[in-house]
Amino acid sequence: MLDVERAIDILTPLMCAYPAAKITEETISVYAIALSELTELELQAGVLKCMRTSKFFPSIAEVMEAAQNMIETVTNTKAKSPDEAWNEVQKQMHEAFVYKKPVFSTPEIEKAALSMGWIGLCETPTDQIGTARAQFLRLYESVCSRKRESRINDSVIAIMGGNDYVKQLVAAKSMPQLTRIK
Numbered sequence: 701m702l703d704v705e706r707a708i709d710i711l712t713p714l715m716c717a718y719p720a721a722k723i724t725e726e727t728i729s730v731y732a733i734a735l736s737e738l739t740e741l742e743l744q745a746g747v748l749k750c751m752r753t754s755k756f757f758p759s760i761a762e763v764m765e766a767a768q769n770m771i772e773t774v775t776n777t778k779a780k781s782p783d784e785a786w787n788e789v790q791k792q793m794h795e796a797f798v799y800k801k802p803v804f805s806t807p808e809i810e811k812a813a814l815s816m817g818w819i820g821l822c823e824t825p826t827d828q829i830g831t832a833r834a835q836f837l838r839l840y841e842s843v844c845s846r847k848r849e850s851r852i853n854d855s856v857i858a859i860m861g862g863n864d865y866v867k868q869l870v871a872a873k874s875m876p877q878l879t880r881i882k
Contacts, residue, residue, distance in 0.1 A: 707732035721757035812840040
């Protein structure tokens, strides 16, 4: 986890890049706390990307998304687009068909394809392939969305001190107070 003071140093140029936003030091402190799970380089990359792509002062979610996008780009773990995923499924329908186990590049593509029923998918009549494609795309986007949501939830739980602490907060129906950075 990134030291909050160092995160403030990295985030401060955003105040200069968006002077019309009239952002306060308290706002930057909140951003620093919320983004402290990132490494120094990840946060720098996210901030720089936002400064190059955002017309307005970015939200915490936008900075996090930009940083995550940069991480996925550098590590070559970016999710396939729905069309790329469908093309991969079609390739496996041709190569593996019902006789071999299909091999997919990501667990998300595999989960979406197999949840449709692989044999049934492979035997889809040509005039119904458009319907199968639409169903696959919805399933794939749902699987990818759940993965993103799970990653965010795991991150928030870790920042807040683990599952037990979060369960106590939910039971108490309160949120912890953010400490003010001076």
